[in-house]
Amino acid sequence: MKRIGIITSGGDCGGLNAVIKGAARMARKNGISPFMIPHGYAGLYNLVDCDAIVELTEERIDDIDANLAGSEAGHSRVKIKAIKDEKKYERIKEGLKKFKIDALVISGGDDSGSVMVDLTKQGFKCVHAPKTMDLDLQTYSVGGDSTIGRIAQFVEDLKTTAITHRRVMVMEVFGRYAGHTAFRGGIASEADAILIPEVPVDFDVLYSHCKSRYWNRLLTSDVRGGAYMVVVAEGLKGASSKEIVDESAPSDAFGHKRLAGASKYVVQELTKRFQADPETTELMKKTKMYIKDINDIPEIRAVNPGHLVRCGHSSPYDVNFGMEIGAAAVQLLLNDIFGVTVANVKGSTVQYMATADAIKQRYVDPDLIAFYENLGVCFGRNPVPIKMKFQKVEGAFERHL
Numbered sequence: 001m002k003r004i005g006i007i008t009s010g011g012d013c014g015g016l017n018a019v020i021k022g023a024a025r026m027a028r029k030n031g032i033s034p035f036m037i038p039h040g041y042a043g044l045y046n047l048v049d050c051d052a053i054v055e056l057t058e059e060r061i062d063d064i065d066a067n068l069a070g071s072e073a074g075h076s077r078v079k080i081k082a083i084k085d086e087k088k089y090e091r092i093k094e095g096l097k098k099f100k101i102d103a104l105v106i107s108g109g110d111d112s113g114s115v116m117v118d119l120t121k122q123g124f125k126c127v128h129a130p131k132t133m134d135l136d137l138q139t140y141s142v143g144g145d146s147t148i149g150r151i152a153q154f155v156e157d158l159k160t161t162a163i164t165h166r167r168v169m170v171m172e173v174f175g176r177y178a179g180h181t182a183f184r185g186g187i188a189s190e191a192d193a194i195l196i197p198e199v200p201v202d203f204d205v206l207y208s209h210c211k212s213r214y215w216n217r218l219l220t221s222d223v224r225g226g227a228y229m230v231v232v233a234e235g236l237k238g239a240s241s242k243e244i245v246d247e248s249a250p251s252d253a254f255g256h257k258r259l260a261g262a263s264k265y266v267v268q269e270l271t272k273r274f275q276a277d278p279e280t281t282e283l284m285k286k287t288k289m290y291i292k293d294i295n296d297i298p299e300i301r302a303v304n305p306g307h308l309v310r311c312g313h314s315s316p317y318d319v320n321f322g323m324e325i326g327a328a329a330v331q332l333l334l335n336d337i338f339g340v341t342v343a344n345v346k347g348s349t350v351q352y353m354a355t356a357d358a359i360k361q362r363y364v365d366p367d368l369i370a371f372y373e374n375l376g377v378c379f380g381r382n383p384v385p386i387k388m389k390f391q392k393v394e395g396a397f398e399r400h401l
Contacts, residue, residue: 001333003033005101006056006326008071009040009078009112011174013133013310014146015318016071017064019107022326023129024056030334035099040108041115042076045083047095066323069146069314071107080115089122096124103338105329107131109141113341113359120339120355127329128341128355129322133310135180138358139343142325143310144181145317147174150309151185155229158303162227166218166289168210168270168300172263173309175233181309183364186231186377193228193378195266197235198364201380206230206266207273209378214298215283224287236262263302270300328352 006023008016020036027034034056037043047053054060064072080088096102103125106116109132116126130137135144151173162169173182179196186194192213195201210228217226274280274297284290284297314322324345331350332340341358343351366384373383 001032001102003035003100003102004330004333005035005037005044005053005096005099005104006073007037007040007044007104007106007108008073008075008131009106009108009115010075010131011077011109011133011310012070012075012307013131013143014069014312014314015142015322016073016107016131017068018066018314018319018322019105019129019131019142019326020056020071020073021061021064021066022323022328023105023330024061024326026327026330028056028058028061030330032330032334035101036073037101037104039074040076041078041080041112043074044092044095044104045078045080045088048091048098050095050099053099066319067313069143069311077111078115079111081118092119092124103127103333105129105326105333107142107326109134110137110359110361113137113355117339117356117359125333125338127332127338128358129325129329130341130343130358133181134175134178135184136176136178136361136363137341138353138360138362139341140321142318142322145321146313146315147181147309148184148188149315150305150312151181151231152188154305154309155185155189155191155231159227159229162229162301163225165299166224166226166287168214168228168230168298170230170232170263170266170270170300170302172232172234172302172304174306176235177363178361179233179235179364182231182233183369185309187372189229189231191229191231191377193230193380194372195230195232195236195262195380196364196369197233197237198366199369199379199381200237202382203238203266203269203273203380205382206378206380207270207277210270211274211277215287218287219283224289230266232262232266234262236265238265263304267300267302271297274298274300 024034036054107129130139130141132141133143133147214228218224325342328342328345328350340352341355370384370386
């Protein structure tokens with residue numbers, strides 16, 4: 001093995017540049033020339049038309065800032081199997097042959113991983129470095145910790161404007177079908193309610209929790225100050241278990257409809273209930289905020305930071321993990337282990353699993369949801385009782401998000 005290609009694919013997030021640097025440095029340490037294949041799978045498909053690709057020399061590796069989120073190599077959302085070209089795999093092989101690329105390190109999430117599974121079946125030598133801010137793979141995935149930190153910081157920041165205006169604030173975040181980042185970011189910022197796809201929301205329960213906590217804060221404050229904070233995942237489901245999607249937008253390359261409007265929907269449902277509640281006027285008057293037809297219910301605002309939760313800087317954890325799995329992916333290639341996902345690096349041991357298994361979707365643990373319900377967090381349902389179990393562990397215990 002003389003040359004490898006490094007691909008980053010799917011959504012951007014923290015830690016990707018660390019994956020690139022880890023893979024490139026391990027390759028060079030072992031006499032292999034690493035190259036960045038640009039634009040994800042779109043770049044792989046069009047590699048044969050490139051005049052040159054960037055070799056990661058020691059100097060070029062130094063130019064990459066591992067602490068920056070996003071990827072120097074660039075991304076795209078392309079499903080190779082969906083390309084309408086009967087000779088697509090031959091075209092990719094020709095591109096790799098043109099630049100004498102022997103194998104690929106591919107960093108991506110479940111969709112990108114499914115493409116890697118397809119490429120492996122077609123005879124390409126690939127290893128998968130797990131990446132997705134959604135944290136919904138069977139392994140930890142680079143980007144999750146960075147995104148959780150940003151979500152938590154944004155919610156904390158929003159508390160200042162929420163308290164100033166005595167608002168109910170609803171912040172919507174990414175996550176699609178799994179609520180890991182909304183869950184962890186909401187817990188870290190002490191959000192009052194966290195609405196995730198794993199729990200269909202009963203808006204009457206949410207309103208009851210909001211009403212009790214919000215008014216209690218205002219009425220017990222010497223300046224009648226307070227707020228109520230909601231974090232909602234974009235894949236919010238109501239009692240019907242249906243997602244809120246943008247029907248006007250086409251599905252992406254992997255068949256996913258664009259999710260849209262979760263935070264606005266929550267605002268709409270809470271507003272209706274505040275307006276219909278006969279106690280709202282009395283409580284507004286008690287807090288001295290009431291003005292008929294102008295300020296007669298609490299102000300409820302939706303905020304959507306969008307891509308701000310996945311950009312900027314990587315967390316130290318993701319830089320460490322990214323370096324490790326990038327380097328470990330090269331070690332797997334060197335040992336003729338292909339079609340697998342790096343799960344972890346423990347000292348001199350590289351843990352890995354079949355990519356087809358690694359990309360199976362993982363959801364927030366229902367027992368963990370119930371655990372935090374018992375600490376007062378609302379998930380849009382009546383709290384579920386939880387019976388705690390106890391287990392003694394021997395030796396060092398490793399915790400993952």
